Amino acid sequence: MVETTPSAALQSGASQPELRLDNSYAQLPDRFFARCRPAPASAPTLIRFNEPLADELGLDLRGYDETGLAALFSGQALPEGVEPVAMAYAGHQFGNFVPQLGDGRALLLGEVTDRQGVRRDIQLKGAGRTPFSRHGDGLAPLGPVLREHLVSEAMHALGVPTTRSLAVVLTGDDAFRERPVPAAVLTRVARSHVRVGTFEYFAVRGDHEGLRLLADYVIDRHYPHLRSASNPCLALLEQVCDRQAALVAQWLSLGFIHGVMNTDNLSIAGETLDYGPCAFMDAYNPRTVFSFVDQTGRYAYENQPAMAQWGLARFAESLLPLLADDEERAVSEAQAVLEGFMPAYRAYWLRAMRAKLGLCRECDGDDALVDDLLEIMSRGRADFTLFFRHLCDAAESTGADDGLRSLLQAPEALDDWLARWRRRLEAESGPGRAIAERMRVVNPAVIPRTHAIENAIRDAEDRGDFAAFHRLADALARPFDAPPEEADYARPPQPHERVPQTFCGT
Template sequence: MNAPHPQAETIFPFDHSYAALPERFYARLSPTAVTEPRLIRLNDSLARDLGLDSRALKTPAGVEMLAGNRIAEGSTPIAMAYAGHQFGTFVPQLGDGRAILLGEIVAPDGTRYDIQLKGSGRTPFSRGGDGRAWIGPVLREYIVSEAMHALGLPTTRALSAVKTGDQIMREAPLPGAILTRVAKSHIRVGTFEYFAARRDEEALKALTDYAIARHYPQAEDTANPYRAFLDAVVEAQARLVARWMHVGFIHGVMNTDNTSISGETIDYGPCAFMDTYHPGKVFSSIDHMGRYAYANQPRIAYWNLSRLAQAMLPLLGEVEEKAVAAAQGAIDAFPDLYETAWLEGMRAKLGLATSREEDRKLAYDLFAAIAAAETDFTLTFRTLSSLGRKQGDGDDALRGLLGEKNALDEWLSRWRTRLGHESASEDERKSLMRSVNPAFIPRNHRVEEAIAAAMSDDYTPFERLLQVLSDPYSDQPENGEYASPPKPEEVVERTFCGT
């Protein structure tokens, strides 16, 4: 096995703003070479958006770069340092234990993105792990992150998946793989906690100045840029988590080291989309107490942001009382920001373009009704999108979905009364609802089906699932089975990190 070595081709036009920060922010190292890299999939559309040459990335030299066997010209690989609260317990040093940031590129639209290999070998932050990933978590992140993008939610994305030719030891030998992840940055709440725990105010200031310049430059022109930055992160997280709730997404591990300050969804481990709706739904095999259950996600986001505010206290004011007041003021805005974003999205899901006082109760009562009916989250909203304003107009489709546990009759009457206050035409309202209530989500059993086939080098289910999920708001009658909930024997109750 050859060690990674520089090579001359300029496939990635790398820049390195984060690596220009002080060296205590990261460790410099190269990925660990793999035995026989083979491209599973390259995301051609994302490559085009980034201004990259897909043909060059698919060449043997390009695949070697995506596997970490060759270092692209201009790359300065680093593993980033950070800390984090994991299930509420603070760990002062985590960092990229199986990921290496190759560098940054500036896309044609001017946006700066990180290019990171995930599963690329040991780093100083591996804590005894092998730094590798097997094919299951790699394909899961590829599928779910690209589905999130198609749904219109802020997310990291997958540029490629490469099979390594190596066996990874977990509960059994498993085929190894590497994901190339693209993000607006990999700065986390835990990155701030890392320097705060060390009382390294110089590094904390440098990090925050960098994050402001990269993500929230509008904060620079305010009276207190650090408070303005914290306000912006709080708002971004409020809107992000509200949008998770709108599509029934459960992150699974909302630790502070998995909370991006850019407002993107990051670190798809034991994540899942709900089939049958239940507010306490948990999929993660390690979340034994339901800390990160569906309905808890807003509360946990608030808790995580409180940790960010606490870490930033030295920057928020020279007098402790004023710094604490500034921090508290920023995080106390979260509940209202979240509720506003959640209700705004729920109005759209219910076909409401205007605002009325009863809308919040109407939305909450719908969730209570579908919980009582034990019905499918996604199909309920998609079916509701086709109902007319008159009683009985399309109701049979909804009743067929709910079966005998129909708890929606009274609610439907109230909803139709509320629609009477809207000026939009029936077609306009249905179009609005269909644009925010997807027909297709990455259902857990379909993801597992794709992974199981890939274990035998059959990527047909993986490719077909990606194709269906790329257009989630269209009916796609030829792919109707992908909209269906799992059969009882197909239900996935637990998902895994894969570390």
Template sequence: MHIQFDNSYARLPDRFYARVDPTPAAAPALVRLNRALAEQLGLDAEELATPQGVALLAGNQVPKGADPIALAYAGHQFGHFVPQLGDGRANLLGEVVGQDGVRRDIQLKGSGPTPFSRRGDGRAALGPVLREYLISEAMAGLGIPTTRALAAVTTGETVWRETRLPGAVLTRVAASHIRVGTFQYLAARGDQDDVRRLADYAIARHYPDAARGPDPYRAFLDQVVARQAALVAQWLLVGFIHGVMNTDNCSVSGETIDYGPCAFMDGYDPATVFSSIDHQGRYAYGNQPRIALWNLTRLAECLLPLLDNNEDAAKQSLQGFAPHFEATYFGGLRRKIGLSGEPEGDDNLTQDLLKLMAADGADFTQTFRRLCDAADSPAADAAVRFRDGAGYDAWARRWRVRLAREVDPGAAMRAVNPAVIARNHVVEAALTAAVERADFGPFETLLDVLSQPYRDDPALEQYARPPRHEERVRQTFCGT
């Protein structure tokens, strides 16, 4: 197959990675190919669907021009620093420049052991591969910056976790795989030249405007802070919980990366945790902004020598997190209830609504979507009203006074409040069908539904409704 690779990261010093080829799979078979994304990348989707293309997607064939590497990085995992992590089950095949002129990584995840595997098998199980495919594409449908899934293939092999599971490989596409942990890996070795080299590379690839200013490293930190603040705010606005916000899972490009025990919240509660390994709630829904800033502080520490050890400059960059987060988050909340501009009192309306929702355990997604109808007619209040009916009615009277100043607020609200999200119980049902019965029909259908999350369609009610009590998913698990 012909793929026009241009592998800029592999031209950095070999300390940044290990050269290693993928491990061939026994009997690869295509589960899903993201044809639209392939075309965006300038790849031939028809070729990728052939046996030769599937061999590439499984790691059985390294295409001409690829330069497979496993990236080195470190990271704080649940607050504890690990000086060497790295791609223990992934190969960056190379980079392509898409039809839009944007450079992107093409990585195989689950493609076999690397020097960073730490005694792991380097493989991935089918369930986690399909989970990342579903959730990353759901995030893309919601308009949230994210890595993407190009393909999923089964390997014809068994992997062992708690039990025997079918193996699979995910082909992931990312703006890059440079993490806060990548900077930590180099900084921990005391090599300021390498930290500078990585910063120069990241600036050239992601923030070229920063290079044109008088202080490019300060500008770089400013812009990473701004993107991360906006990203986490967007997570909160759709009820998303990443679940494992370690510094090695924090991309400097501003994309959501590494979908392990992630989940979408059903009933609104800022303390919601799904990850089975987050015993203390460090990465709970409401903690995510604080943790994002904590991670960015670790990046600032790495960059401090490039800032002439000017701690005040680093602190000023970090202080930019709050205004960027608040602008995206509070602006988004106002739009979710149909309000434009920033008149005094609007934020009180949003916060009072969230308090009512928290007290009731109201479904986050459904409440905001039903408010779209209530914006059109008070008759729709009955579908929104919480157990504290008097509290809702008092809030709704205030809301409608303010709403009278808007033009067609219901339509505006439907554009920002999804009708469907990747509901945990629906995701788990699709994964169970695929893993236990080799039935990929529910997975395919769910992907199609999540590609248009803002549409109204009564036929999709089973995807829009909250889980019944017996359907609730209370824990999610990391694929490793």
């Protein structure tokens, strides 16, 4: 079942379809990747096809019907000239360095230039074993594929830089985890699949030529304006640090927890990459952890800025041979960039939180206003998304205050804060209704709540029923709307619906 009814062109089923892909990464030396073919799929079936994204990418799919799309996006019928590659990279996983990871179940098909003139990777995730699979089967269970589609597309709709999902295809085969589960392939779209771990891969091998080639590739493709900088590689470090600071600030402003911020999951393009054991918080608690494998809370909600900075320090270490001939000078320049990360993050975060409170102007005391509200929400176990959505109503009318209080287990501290907030709103222009409307375009009504995702996955895996998945995906495409028929997606889970842990599917 596709996302939208296929156009007449899609249904035509022409016998010789064409899809032209370039692959600039495959032009790098062979040590950057391994050439592989996708694994056979016994009965590929299209579950969802993202036609709006295909149009955004400028893909010419007029020759493909649903069967053809399923064959294409499971890797069974690749366009002529496409030579898939599994990318090589290393990474720090939960602080422990692994010198060789690489794409163990993903293949980069190539790139297209979208309608905005931006190169975008197209990758098959769950396409079978590669030389980097180690002891894995290279397959992707259906559940994690559905989760990545739902959350990545929701993040896009929320305005967060992210990889995208172009298609979901059932292969007709099983992946074996604790039990046999249906296997699927996700077609992922990204500005880049180069990671911090890609640079680590060459740095640990002392391959300075490889480092230089990789840095040149990244600059030329993603940051061409840096070519005119006095030190392009130092400027690259600055640019990547700034994008990560902005990205993590957006995550926290929405209550999002990545789950595995390992350096092989830190995109050099500043996009959210790899939706494994990720989740959005329900009740606000800065120490929240969802990932089953994160037993120490390393990547808890409140730790994400520090963990981003830690990962970027590994990026800086990898770049040192390119920053300056003198190691001491290179370290000093890299350290200066890294020290700017937290101030940049805090500025991005405070800007996002001001917007959530309806504040456009910058005033002294705004940071304390935000921090104090979050402390009240934490003590009162307020649902993060629902509270800020109700706060929009309170900007318009004091009659909504009781609704806010009802979201807190300890509401007595809220009255003083509301009075402070309303005094602060007096410095803003426009009536309360205008402020409320401004707030409603940054405070979503619908997020991909973990219990709703799990319900959709259970229906799909256990009964082959994708109705809940499609309905949830449609709702997540309009996160700032709150139509009555989708009210169930706006509510927090009941106690028996709570999902305490999430898994990555490897």
